[in-house]
Amino acid sequence: MRYEPPRFPAMDSTYNPKTVEATAQTHWIATDAYKAVEHDPRFPKGKYYACSMLPYPSGKLHMGHVRNYTINDMLVRYLRMQGYNVLMPMGWDAFGLPAENAAMKGKVAPAAWTYENIRTMKSQCNALGLAIDWSRELTTCDPAYYKWNQWFFLKMLESGVAYRKTQIVNWDPVDQTVLANEQVIDGRGWRSGALVEKREIPGYYMNITKYAEELLDATLHKLPGWSDRLRTIQENWIGKSEGVRFAFPHDIKDANGKSIQDGKMYVFTTRADTIMGVTFVAVAPEHPLAVRAGEMNPLLAPKIEALKAGGTTEAELAVKEKEGVATGLFVTHPLTGEQVEIWVGNYVLITYGDGAVMGVPAHDERDFAFAKKYNLPIKQVVALPPGGRVPKAGEGDGAPSPVGSSTNSLSPTLPPGGREFSTHAWQDWYGNKGEGIAISSGSYDGLKFADCVDAVANDLIAKKLGEKKTTFRLRDWGISRQRYWGTPIPVIHCDDCGVVPVPEKDLPVVLPEHHIPDGSGNPLKHDEAFINCACPKCGKPARRETDTMDTFVDSAWYYMRYASPDAAINGMPSMVDSRNDYWMPMDQYIGGIEHAVLHLLYARFWTKAMRDMGLLKFDEPFKRMTNHGMLLNHIFYKPTDKGTKDYIPPTDVHNTFDEKGHINGGTLADGSRVEYGGIGKMGKSERNGVDPQDLIDKYGADTARLYVMFVGGPEDPAVWSDTAVEGAMRFLRRVWTYCADRSGEIASAGAVDMNSLNADLKATRFELHNTLKQSNFDYERQQYNTVVSASMKMLNALETVKPGVSPSISREGASILLRTLYPVAPHITCQLWADLGFEKTEGELLNAKWPQPDAAALVQDELKLVLQVNGKTRGEIVVPSSADKAAIEAAAAASPDVAKYGEGRTPKKIIVVPGRLVNVVV
C-alpha cells in the first residue's frame, strides 16, 4: 500500500464529532470505500452478504432504522477486517399507499414526494456513517426495477403459478377503492367513513399454496439460522391440518329442482375418529343449503341473514357468541345412514374448507357450546382406557396421577348406561388424541386415534364418499390492487381476444408519474393515454389493465437485484445474473419482526418460483434472520375534558418518581402536571418517538450508534434513556482524551517487551487481552451490547496507566481499542487511527487486521482461586499458575478459612476446577 500524507489536520485536544464525522464521510465517499466487487482478491475468506429490510421512504429515518442499520453495519465492518468480501446494499420500497395519502394531503404527485424523501433519507444514511455500497441502490418505483416484476409475473402467468379469478373484496363506494381488512373499522372505510360493501372483482393470484408443503417443511427443518419464535410464527401461518374430507349425501333440490351440489354436503375434519358421535351438521350462512333453506321457509331467511352479522376478520368472529338456527332439512350420515339435521351456524366459515362441519358436541368445544345452547344430543364416542393418564387433574390435589394405576378415580372410564354425560371430565380429555379409544362406535370400538381415522377413511373411500386430505390455512396471494401508485399489471383487455399478456418486448409498462390522487379512486382509470392501446394479438383497439401489484411483490426479490443491479445475460438485460449466484443465498438478513409472516413468506415463495423457472439454484433466500427488537419510550399525557388523551413528547416532561424510584408522572415547563402512560413502542400516535436527526445534530452519529448498540442485545426491546445517551457521548470523549493525552508517546513507541513490565503493567496488559478475548467471542455471536462494554473495560484498564509511564502499552492498547471500537463508532476511530500514525504503518482502519489476544499476555504467574467450603464461597487462595491438582488441594486444605468454616473436620473430598475454584467438602 502506497504511503499517503495524513489527510487529517493536526490532532485536536477535544472531541468534535461534527468535523470528525464530516471528514471521515467525505473521505469514504471520495474513495468509494464500500464498493463491493465479486471475487475481490483482497478478501480471501469469501463473500458475506448482510442486508437490512429495505425501508419505505416515508420522509426521514426513525430510531428503528438506526438500530437495524447499525447492527448490519457493525457486522460487515467486523467481517471485512476478518477477511470477508462483504456486501451491504440499500434501497427504497417506494411504491405504496402512504405516497397516495401524502398526495391527497399536500397536492403533490406521489413520485415527486417519494423521490424527495429518498434524497433526505439517503443523506441521513450517509450521516450515520453506514458502509453502504450505493452503486447497487435500487428504487422499486423505478421502471428499470419493476419491469422485472412484470416480466416475472408474465412468466408465472404462463406457467400457471399466477392466475386470474374473481375475488370478494371490501369496497369503499366513496373512495372508489378496495380496502384491506385492517382498513375497515366497524364496517366502515377508515378514511371516508362510508359503509363498506362486498364486491366481486376479478384479480390476479399467486399460487403460493402449491408451495405450502415445501415452505412448511423448510421452516421446520432447513432454517437453523432462524429463531424458534420466527419459525413458529410461520408454521402457524401456513397452518397445515391433516384430516378427512367426506360427504353427507342428501336429496335437497334447488328452486329449479336440481340437486344441490350433486346431493353431497362435504365437510372436513381432523377428528374422523369421532364420526359416530355426529348429532347434527352445521353450515355457514352463505352455504348453498342455507340459502335454499331460506328460500323454502321465508321465516328462516332473515334469521340466516342475521347470522352473517359482524365483521369478516377472524379476530371479530372470535368474540361472537355461538348462534344458529335449525333448517328442518336433513342429510344422511355416510356410515350409519341416520338422518342428521342441518343447522346454520355463525361459527362456520364459508371461506374455510367446504363451509360446513360435522357436529360432534362430545368432542369439540364449539360443537359442545352450540349443542348446549340449543339442547342438541351429545353422544360420547371416545373414552380414555382405564388407568390412562388424565391430562389435567383439576379436582385433585395437584399431583399427577400415576400411570397404570387402576385405582385412579380421576380417570374417566366408560360411562355406565344412563349416566349423564360429564361435562367436567369432558373438558379435561376430549382433545386427547394420543390416548383416547373409540367407544359406542360399532366396528371401530377399541381403536386408537390414528387407527380409527384410517378405518373410517377407508370405509368412506369404499363408499366413494370421502378421502384423506390435507388443508392449509395459507391462502393464495392476491396481488391486484385498485391503486395508482404501484407496478402496473402487464395485461391488456381486448373485446375479441379477452385478457392478453403484454409481449415481453413491450415491457416495462410504464406508470405515468404525474397523477395526483384526489381520493376518487385510481387516476389511471381516467388516463386515456395510458389505457388506450392496441391488442397485441389482433391489433384492434384495446384497454390496458389499470390495477397495480401489491407492494409485497416489490420486496419479494429486491435483495437479489442488489446482487446484480444491471443484470444481463449474453448482453441481454435480465432479472438476475451470475452475480446473484455469487452473493445469494443471503448470509444474514436483518429487520423487524412485524414482517415475520407476509414479507418473509412471500420472499421465500418467490425464490422457489424463480428456482422452478430455472433462474437460480438455491431453495431458501435467507440463511440467518435477525429480528432487531423494538425501541420503546415512556408515554406521557394530559387527560382532556372529552376523556381522550393529549400526548406529550417525553422531551418536554420533567419526570417525577415514586418512593421506589419509578417514574410516576411529570411536570411541564409551566409547572402543570402530566400523567404517566407506561412504556410503549416509539411512534407518532403517542408522540414518544425520538428523531435520530436531533441525536446526530447534538451528539454525532458515533454516539447515536454506540447508544443503540449498548442499550441491549440486538433482538431485545430497548427503552429510551436520555441520560444513557449522555453516557455514550462521555465514553467517546474519554477515548478521544486518552489518545490525545498520549498521542506523542503512542506515535513513537515500540512493541511491548513483557520482561520489562512490572506487576501492575502486566495486570493491565492481562486485562486488555482478556477483555479482547471476550470482545471477539461476543463479536462472533453478534452480541453487540457486550462488545461495547468490552471497549469500555479496555479503556478503564488503559487509563490506569498514566501518560508517559508505558508508551508501548499505550500504543498497543490504543491500537486494540480503536479496532474493536471501530465497527460501532467508525468515524472517531478512523480519525484517531490516522492521527496516532497507525494508518501510515498498517493502512486504513477499514482494512486493518482484526486484533487477536496475545497468549503471552494471558499467562499469569499466580492464580487466584475461589475457595469454597461445602459449596459456599469462603475466601480465596493464591497458587502458582504451574501448581498441579495435588498442590492446589494441599494449599486449600491448609487454608485458615477451611479450618474456620469446616469447624475442624477433615476434608472428605476436594474438587478442583482448573483456573477457577476449589471446593473443600468436609
Next chain:
RNA sequence: GCCGGGGUGGCGGAAUUGGUAGACGCAGUGGAUUCAAAAUCCACCGCUAGUGAUAGUGUGGGGGUUCGAGUCCCCCCCUCGGCACCA
C-alpha cells in the same frame, strides 16, 4: 386454549453456557477541582443487622438433581409475542 420467547439491584443489562451473581453503563451518595456552575476526576453503591471487621440473605414462587444451580429436571405464577369458532 395451544405454541414460542422472557422474568436477575432504583434503571438498562452482564455472567464465554454447571463454577466468586450483579461485569459495563445510567441514576444516586460523599469528596476533589471551581468565585460559582457546567464539565472532569476520585471513592462508595443488591437487601437485612452492625460504627466496623463481619454475618445472614439474595436471580418470579415451590420442590428436585449436584461438591456446587441465574444456568439442568418437575410443578406453579406473571409477562411479551404468534395462532385461534380452522372443523
